[in-house]
Amino acid sequence: MFKYLFAKAEDIPAGSAAVYFGFSSIIWFVIGTGLGSFNAAKLAFPDFVTGSEILSFGHMRQVHVLAVILGWISMAFAMAMMYITPALGNTKLWSEKLGVWNCFLWNIGLSLGLFLLWMGVSSGREYSDMPFVIDVVVILGLLTPLCVNVFMTIKTRRTQGIYTTNWFFGAATFMVIIVFTVGNSPEFFQLTGLTEAYLTWWFAHNVLGLWITPVAAAISYYVVPKVTGNPLYSHRIGHLHFWSVVVFYSTPAAHHLMSAPLPEWLKSFASVEGVLILVPAIAFVSNLLLTMTGKWRMFVENIEIKFTITGVLMAIPLNMQGGFQQTRAINWYIHGTGWIVAHAHLALLGFSTFLEAAAVYYGLQTLLRRKLYSLGLANFHFWMLLIGFTTYWISITIAGLIQGAGKIYEVPYIDVVIAEHPYMIARWVGGTMVFLGNCVWLYNMYKTARAGTAIPAGRLPHELAYER
């Protein structure tokens, strides 16, 4: 990467930025899930690594969260944008050099931010834990260059229309800058009280609603038609999905604060908008599943489709949970319990991770012009991720329900801790499976770059049989 930072623009091969982003994202995924496994071990086995302040749960939790969100998920998004946006515009990335710099700054900025968090320099606001200097770096050094590159690539496209995926990419890269800037305003302007609480959760909600969810969906709008060869079922349902995400997903932040003394109308509004999130969800899932018509065998045979459709299917429980857990009656029971942790992992480790993994698998093979080194290892990765995640999700959901019951019936705290202990062990087992699967994935992709079968010009990776 370093040799291209100061190289002439014409000397940088097309796709370099995407490849660097792709490998960076996998490495951050390994780090992020490794930290997750470590943290889960501390919850499952309270005597595991004690006595060191910087290895305590309070120091490590936000490092895990932000390594996964800004490292794995967002860098996988950047990777997808760097190769999908130009492909859909029948053009080249606007600036490969900016992309390489973007990737370099992203790794530096994120490492610095996570190191500070690890050392305990934190704003103390969930999801926007980074100190304000790092927030500025994220906005100006990470997100703005990405937005500029995506927008300019769309602007310089050689097609007349803009495909659904690129609407989402363009809108999301812009919206995430607004989300980061406005969402961190409590830190920039020392806002306190309810304003701080509301804006913190406005940020946390919209990072999901206007960044992770739409970009993950946009990726599948590309991968499914591209790999199956079927046209997207409906352009119109794409419209419905896009506009309903923008309208309904941007507003219900107050559902994170249903018990806070916020204005009643705001909480009511959040509840209604929350259920209406099902509109884009239904539009998205139905459009993708209908696009699969006649190609369902690929759900078994093709690794990218296997990942993508699993992610799309996970959007169903995800949005059903999301829609209803913010109604007051349900929120009253599950708020502040492991249920929410499980839901957050269903969104990030379930739904979106499976879609991003497909994009990284597909993108790296296409850009490196090399067939996947081992389909067996890729399948192993898929099943480790799916079984590990499912174990995690189910066990923490059950633990959350136990905590909810304990909260309502005023069961002594220590009894709740004892009751949920087996589920904490299951959580660690599941999380560790995900981590091990990712280590295998990193190895598989490294070997793909080094020893994968070369793909002849004019062919696509999924058209070739597996061989080496």
Place this chain on the structure above:
Amino acid sequence: MAWKFDNPLHTLCTDDQNEKAKAVWEGESLGGITEDNNRLPPPIIGILLLTIVTAFLITFPLWGQRPNAAIYEEYIALMDSPAIQGKSDAEAMEYMVNKVKADGSKWAHLQERHPLEMDDLRLIKDAIIELKQQKADLREFNILGDAVVMANFEGNWITDPNTGEIRRERVQPWWDKGYTIDIFFIVFFCLGVMIAVKRLPDYGWEPKHFGH
């Protein structure tokens, strides 16, 4: 561009614009990806409508129901009764709640939804007694923490029974629980999506992509 009222799903574009759109739609492979022009299957339209209705129904009884001053009037009347003298705050509150419940109150439902403690009552007691002396309609005042404030509603024009002044009624209507903004949201969203979608060629047209 013309809206055809007899055919609401008909495209808003002229024939020329449609022909151009069709040519672009069929001619662009978008890097190997193409898009079809299908409409939503009816069962999915049903689910979407059900979702919108559910969103409103599920939150309807809970929306923005503020506690008004009238619902605590009966408690305040009991605060100085001999029956609660010598009792602890918790016991006194329990007695008052049970007594009001047993006597039957038209506010039973709201009293249950907005419970409070003796200290809360002490904070609002004087303000409510003063309002009663002024013959104010207690339903027009909301309890916000320790403050009794004029309710933020604008209902029908009425003649104030005390002053003869013509003003708006401030009692929270049974149907206004703060959802009007949601209805605006939905209406504008549906209009927006409909106009965006109606700029495209008609549903009946099927693009012929390369190789499909």
